[in-house]
Amino acid sequence: AQSVTQLGSHVSVSEGALVLLRCNYSSSVPPYLFWYVQYPNQGLQLLLKYTSAATLVKGINGFEAEFKKSETSFHLTKPSAHMSDAAEYFCAVTGSSGDKLTFGTGTRLAVRP
């Protein structure tokens, strides 16, 4: 079974500041890990995914995440926040059989001017 834990249901940063959204996973098999973003009244959009090819994964909109097996973490970062980054972010995991995604509870990111 797999699970993910997102620390911090709400994160607020100033425009231009570093964004760090935390995700820790638990998996009995090598995991595939994902970050999705959900803008108000829109569907989930994939930001990036880890599929064991490289531990540092770059995604859309300047986001990246690093898979750290020793820490069972897959934190999402962006060097400089933009107002348009304000949204809810979900970390998700699936096993190698790749059917269902198991999501975390989400982190709502607010960006202050």
Add this chain to the structure above:
Amino acid sequence: GAGVSQTPSNKVTEKGKYVELRCDPISGHTALYWYRQSLGQGPEFLIYFQGTGAADDSGLPNDRFFAVRPEGSVSTLKIQRTERGDSAVYLCASSLSGTGVTEQFFGPGTRLTVL
């Protein structure tokens, strides 16, 4: 091309009624997933189809919930004798195949409100 579409976008019903929620996946996607997202929570898996068959229905909460995909494309999620606790956003996703590396593309969801 067109993404995943879901109809209706909003559904209000009364306790005890029957509802159907429809999902049109991306053309050519063989895998289709249903998730449910309650307020303040992440999406929770309900059921996964590979083609016409349900490959994993372990997330369906009880026998009031049922889903079909008769021709391997459009899917319908059916809820009988709705309860107030069924109120949530129901999300549909599709992917080219059911393997983990394949991205799941999500629809905008159907917001179900049970009064």
